[in-house]
Amino acid sequence: METLAALGPAALFMISMSITPGPNNVMLTASGANYGFRRTLPHLLGILGGCFLLFSGVALGLGMIFERFPLVQTSLRVIGSLYLLYLAWGIATAPPPRLGDIQGRPLSFWQAAAFQFANPKAWVMGLTLMASFLPEDGNTMVNAFALAGAAELVAFPCIALWAGFGMAIGRWLKGPRAWRVFNGTMGALTAACVIFILG
Numbered sequence: 001m002e003t004l005a006a007l008g009p010a011a012l013f014m015i016s017m018s019i020t021p022g023p024n025n026v027m028l029t030a031s032g033a034n035y036g037f038r039r040t041l042p043h044l045l046g047i048l049g050g051c052f053l054l055f056s057g058v059a060l061g062l063g064m065i066f067e068r069f070p071l072v073q074t075s076l077r078v079i080g081s082l083y084l085l086y087l088a089w090g091i092a093t094a095p096p097p098r099l100g101d102i103q104g105r106p107l108s109f110w111q112a113a114a115f116q117f118a119n120p121k122a123w124v125m126g127l128t129l130m131a132s133f134l135p136e137d138g139n140t141m142v143n144a145f146a147l148a149g150a151a152e153l154v155a156f157p158c159i160a161l162w163a164g165f166g167m168a169i170g171r172w173l174k175g176p177r178a179w180r181v182f183n184g185t186m187g188a189l190t191a192a193c194v195i196f197i198l199g
Contacts, residue, residue, distance in 0.1 A: 007150055010133040014125070014151045018158035022121040023084060023193040025162040027107065030091045030186035032166025033173070035106045040163045046112025047159060048152045054116050055126040055151060059134055059144030063127055080118025081194045092187025096179035097170070125151075 019025075024047050031040040054062075066073045087107075107115075116122040129151055135143050173179050 010129060010147060010151060011154045013129060013133070014154040015158060017125045018155040019161065023119055023190065025159060026186060026189045026193065027087065028159055028162040029166035030183065031106045032163035033170035033182065034094055034097045037163050037167045039106050042109040043107040043112045044159060044163055046107065046109035047116065048156060049109065050113030050116030051122055051126070051155070052148045052152050053113070054122055055129060055148035056144050058126040059130040060141065076118050077120065080120070083115065083118060084194055085191055088187045088191035091190055092184050094183045096176045
């Protein structure tokens with residue numbers, strides 16, 4: 001019963017965290033515009049899969065690694081920042097998708113899943129979710145998987161909106177110049193997330 005009682009407040013928390021801007025949602029918007037919703041789906045599902053593993057791991061003690069080994073957290077921040085800058089450059093320099101020769105490609109499931117472990121917003125979500133809403137009764141592992149799974153079910157439509165928003169923008173953009181401005185802006189916003197990571 002305690003598990004069920006925790007799901008309502010946890011769902012509200014996940015909606016508020018998942019629907020607000022962050023590295024994942026900026027990249028989903030850019031991907032939706034450039035590649036469409038269907039080709040962005042592995043990226044989207046990778047975010048959910050990575051967060052599920054991260055959140056479950058936090059509940060089972062992964063978060064304590066940061067407390068015991070601060071260098072691990074610093075290393076993740078640096079790696080995450082460098083990878084985000086690499087992705088930002090790829091987004092900013094992506095050619096217009098309707099000019100035939102598409103050099104780029106959307107993030108794969110595994111790339112998106114792995115990025116969550118270097119994404120500070122995902123860590124904040126996982127740590128807060130499990131510290132605030134994980135029931136104390138019953139099996140901790142079962143409760144952790146149930147809460148993490150429910151959280152990702154709630155997050156799916158929230159982050160899918162960003163990919164859909166990007167797809168809608170992509171239909172409005174006309175001509176190479178408009179695409180260059182859009183991709184440049186999305187790349188700059190992605191790079192700006194590094195300030196959040198290192199701050």
